[in-house]
Amino acid sequence: MKTILETDQDFICNIDAPCFQMLTSEEVELIRAGKTQVFFRKGDNLSKQGAFASYVLFVITGLAKQYIEGDSSKSLNLRIIKPGEFVGLSAVFTKNIFNYSSVAITDCQVYLIEKESIASIVQQNGMFGFNIIKRYCEQNVNLFDTLRNMTYKQMNGRIADTLLYLDSHKNQIPEIFQLLSRKDIADFAGISTESAVKLLKSFEKDNLIELHEKDIHLINYNTLNEISRKG
């Protein structure tokens, strides 16, 4: 599954991710000592819900999607993971268990960083800790949002939501929709694949979106936002 491409040499040095800038050289050294670079091929799991986690993942290049799993083949997609983001941070601070699964939707270069390195730097470098908390906070805000969507909105609103969310990545990732199947989109909206397909068609009929093979163009943002709000 995972293929180790290159071992830890001069990598951490040229990490220009903002969150590593605030580290002292000893701290950088600590991270460097406890990290491995791993290459994940499209479709490989970066994390698996419930699995033991002794490291934190930091995405250098590539895209992944984060999701929670139910029984059998059901899953709910939570977000697109982009370069510069962590996966499995919780492992550092609570039970060493991944709260969620994540899977590469393109090939990914990822650092595995020993959780002890992160933990000790957080304790000695307040600014770094502050940054980590901020990331948590954002994740938290998103979780509250998702929970509200799942609890209070119905299909139309959820699909509109999903389209707007994914579309917001088009600047950075023009091919975002091509990377996702209808099932993926359905799983972002938390509805069945069939329902997703039907809703997309109906949105197309109402001139809210255009379907070009796998790509989706949003046309009427106002109405989509309205639908998303109204639920």
Next chain:
Amino acid sequence: MKTILETDQDFICNIDAPCFQMLTSEEVELIRAGKTQVFFRKGDNLSKQGAFASYVLFVITGLAKQYIEGDSSKSLNLRIIKPGEFVGLSAVFTKNIFNYSSVAITDCQVYLIEKESIASIVQQNGMFGFNIIKRYCEQNVNLFDTLRNMTYKQMNGRIADTLLYLDSHKNQIPEIFQLLSRKDIADFAGISTESAVKLLKSFEKDNLIELHEKDIHLINYNTLNEISRKG
């Protein structure tokens, strides 16, 4: 609504909440300088989803429930807030807006702490930051759990879950069930009040629980756990 009972005198000193033990005396002073003690009466809102938040709440005594709101009269209860817990921590690190509402279910003594105090202490005291992150993490884990429950479980599992969750507080709060209405319980399970009532009755008939006026005794923990797991 809020009644200020006593002003900030020698209160912070005798806070024996573990998370304040690790502060230096200057840091304690900083917190003390920027805090107010407030008394919330049963039914008062400690936080209101969407409202501007310039402070963090720290519960000294009393109980509250945290919930997210939908339109009109709908809400989803997330947890019971107990002494020693923060409300609205996110305000410190992201938009100054409460992610969720919370309401006192008994009279509560609460500190309002200026978010700047918390922010600056986090940045200078790594251990304190670490502790805050841990709290975040736990909230995170709970949110993932709730999301999984809401997405994958159905009524029976959700009510069983709720009963087990509330029952787990009975040691500390023997009167926990008396403090909650059927609607409250339903809102913890994320189902309609009518459904909650019917399910409770059916659980009683199956000898899983006993209903004594408002109080609920769990009898068959094994089966309840089973139902909670199976969804």
Next chain:
DNA sequence: ACATAAAAATGTTCTATATCAATAAATAAG
């Protein structure tokens, strides 16, 4: 290029759970 598998598309049926309606019990108010 062909065969086989996977994904997308649609119409039909089925089900979990909300909503509605109406009564009974329990609090609160006067």
Next chain:
DNA sequence: CTTATTTATTGATATAGAACATTTTTATGT
């Protein structure tokens, strides 16, 4: 103590959305 107002309870009805079944399209491997 009596009346008014929530809260709890119960059965009947309605519905959003899943599951199913089938066809069409697209992707994948040999």
